[in-house]
Amino acid sequence: MTSSRIDSSYPVEEVADLEPLILKSSSALGCGFSILLLISVVWNGFVAFAAFQMIPKQNVGWGNWASFLFLVPFLLVGLALILGTIYVGLSIFNPRPILVCSQQYLYPGEEFELSWMFPKSSGRISSLAIYIEGNEQASYRQGTTTRTETHVFYREAVLESSRREEFERGEKLIRLPSNVMHTFETSNNKIVWHVRFHGQIPWWPDLSDSFTLQVLPPKVDS
Amino acid sequence: MSPIINIEMRQRMVRPGERLEVVVSWSHASISSPLELSVHWFTTGKGSTSECELMRESCEQQFESGSKTFQFVVPRGPLSCEGRLISIRWEVRVGTKRNAPLRAELFDVGYGDRPIELSRFSVAQAAGGVPWIRQV
Numbered sequence: 001m002t003s004s005r006i007d008s009s010y011p012v013e014e015v016a017d018l019e020p021l022i023l024k025s026s027s028a029l030g031c032g033f034s035i036l037l038l039i040s041v042v043w044n045g046f047v048a049f050a051a052f053q054m055i056p057k058q059n060v061g062w063g064n065w066a067s068f069l070f071l072v073p074f075l076l077v078g079l080a081l082i083l084g085t086i087y088v089g090l091s092i093f094n095p096r097p098i099l100v101c102s103q104q105y106l107y108p109g110e111e112f113e114l115s116w117m118f119p120k121s122s123g124r125i126s127s128l129a130i131y132i133e134g135n136e137q138a139s140y141r142q143g144t145t146t147r148t149e150t151h152v153f154y155r156e157a158v159l160e161s162s163r164r165e166e167f168e169r170g171e172k173l174i175r176l177p178s179n180v181m182h183t184f185e186t187s188n189n190k191i192v193w194h195v196r197f198h199g200q201i202p203w204w205p206d207l208s209d210s211f212t213l214q215v216l217p218p219k220v221d222s
Numbered sequence: 223m224s225p226i227i228n229i230e231m232r233q234r235m236v237r238p239g240e241r242l243e244v245v246v247s248w249s250h251a252s253i254s255s256p257l258e259l260s261v262h263w264f265t266t267g268k269g270s271t272s273e274c275e276l277m278r279e280s281c282e283q284q285f286e287s288g289s290k291t292f293q294f295v296v297p298r299g300p301l302s303c304e305g306r307l308i309s310i311r312w313e314v315r316v317g318t319k320r321n322a323p324l325r326a327e328l329f330d331v332g333y334g335d336r337p338i339e340l341s342r343f344s345v346a347q348a349a350g351g352v353p354w355i356r357q358v
Binding site: 007009010012134136137138139140141149150151153154155177179180181182184186187188189190191217218219220221 | 238239263265267268269270271272274276297298299300301303305306307308310333334338340341342343
């Protein structure tokens with residue numbers, strides 16, 4: 001008796017690869033901002049309530065002052081949360097690139113074209129770097145928490161420029177080496193490929209965006 | 223007496239799409255608990271182990287000693303690799319339903335003569351001045 005199972009740890013072709021693919025950004029700034037805002041409001045609400053209860057009033061002793069000083073680290077954490085929320089909130093208004101890949105399925109050793117553009121003004125960006133990265137990600141349990149470690153094993157510069165006419169829109173032919181590892185994904189172990197954008201904006205949070213690429217194992221000769 | 227099992231494979235590096243031939247021979251095996259052969263890939267390294275069994279076949283041995291040849295068409299992936307955090311290896315295991323595998327043999331799946339080495343690509347030259355990258 002023989003049994004076999006389907007393995008979904010690596011991507012395969014699901015539809016005909018006829019059209020270029022508009023890649024979706026994998027950064028979730030809006031979601032991150034909402035979570036940070038909620039944490040910030042709850043934390044600072046509790047700390048503010050406690051602080052008002054403990055504010056030293058006239059004719060009170062050192063005990064009340066000591067309680068107030070005890071609150072200082074909590075107030076500082078609250079302040080950091082407010083600043084972090086503002087930082088993430090401002091970065092939502094950064095210019096967002098649109099990235100198009102010439103084909104849906106990428107294979108090691110095969111050529112493809114990446115083209116990008118900024119639909120809104122990129123005038124605030126002073127320099128832009130675009131990289132293709134291969135990462136290995138391992139998650140493991142440590143006590144009651146799950147930790148994830150990431151290691152970049154491949155990086156190729158697509159563009160590094162401070163000239164607006166170069167980075168505002170462009171395209172480049174890319175060929176991954178023939179002996180690189182394909183995308184691999186299980187609950188605890190991943191090999192992922194990204195296109196990363198990093199733009200520097202003076203006096204503003206930097207642009208940081210990431211797009212996931214699906215690199216398939218080479219086709220099997222039939 | 224526990225059974226003596228031997229696994230023979232012609233190649234240790236198998237290309238996707240190729241037929242892997244495994245010869246299992248046994249002696250002192252109990253006829254009442256049939257031997258089973260299974261093919262797996264699994265991860266090693268820093269992360270918790272991920273594993274997938276791709277095929278299981280019963281030996282259904284009629285004698286205490288004997289041998290059987292199994293064939294398995296190696297799928298397209300995942301390819302074997304060796305990284306700093308993750309490595310992927312393949313294994314043939316033989317055991318009974320009730321017990322842990324009694325015998326296992328490793329092999330690799332890929333197009334070269336050894337697993338893909340993730341660390342062969344240097345990222346140092348591009349790493350400077352890229353602030354979002356946290357090197358492990």
